Each structure stands twice: as structure tokens, then as C-alpha cells.
Amino acid sequence: MAKGEIVIDEMYCHGCGYCADFCPKKCIVLPEDKFTPQGYRLSCFVNTEDCTACKICSFMCPHHAVEVYKYVEV
Numbered sequence: 001m002a003k004g005e006i007v008i009d010e011m012y013c014h015g016c017g018y019c020a021d022f023c024p025k026k027c028i029v030l031p032e033d034k035f036t037p038q039g040y041r042l043s044c045f046v047n048t049e050d051c052t053a054c055k056i057c058s059f060m061c062p063h064h065a066v067e068v069y070k071y072v073e074v
């Protein structure tokens with residue numbers, strides 16, 4: 001079960017792929033047919049159920065394009 005989710009801001013993503021490379025759960029991919037408004041490859045959140053909200057993707061992003069939201073029980 002997912003422990004969180006991420007949101008990637010297409011205005012800041014530069015398509016470097018660090019987030020995808022370092023996600024331990026393979027929750028991020030860079031499809032060949034998705035691009036940011038600036039024309040960079042756009043990273044996309046997939047396998048959403050596997051996200052642990054570890055924040056590695058956010059830490060690795062040099063452009064501060066990834067926000068991580070951790071689910072909490074209420």
C-alpha cells in the first residue's frame with residue numbers, strides 16, 4: 001500500500017532523470033512521448049502503490065521539481 005505520493009512540477013522539471021534513477025521502488029519514469037512546456041522530457045509518477053514517501057527523488061532533483069506528500073493516519 002502506498003505510503004505517500006509525489007507531484008512533479010512540469011515547469012521546473014529539466015528531464016535529467018535523477019529522480020527515476022534513484023527511486024528505490026521504480027516509481028518514476030521518463031516516457032519518450034511526454035515533454036515539459038520547455039521541451040524537456042517529463043518525469044512521471046508510476047507504480048504509485050509502491051511509493052514509500054522516502055523523499056529520495058526530491059532530494060536528488062537539482063531543480064526542486066518534486067514535492068513528496070506522506071500519508072498519515074487520522
Ligand code: SF4
Pocket residue numbers: 008012013014015016017018019020042043060061062063064065066
Ligand atoms: S530529477 Fe527533477 S529535473 Fe530531473 S527528471 Fe526528475 S523531476 Fe525532472
Ligand code: SF4
Pocket residue numbers: 006022023024025026027028050051052053054055056057058068
Ligand atoms: S518518495 Fe521515494 S519511493 Fe516515492 S517516488 Fe520518491 S524516491 Fe520513489
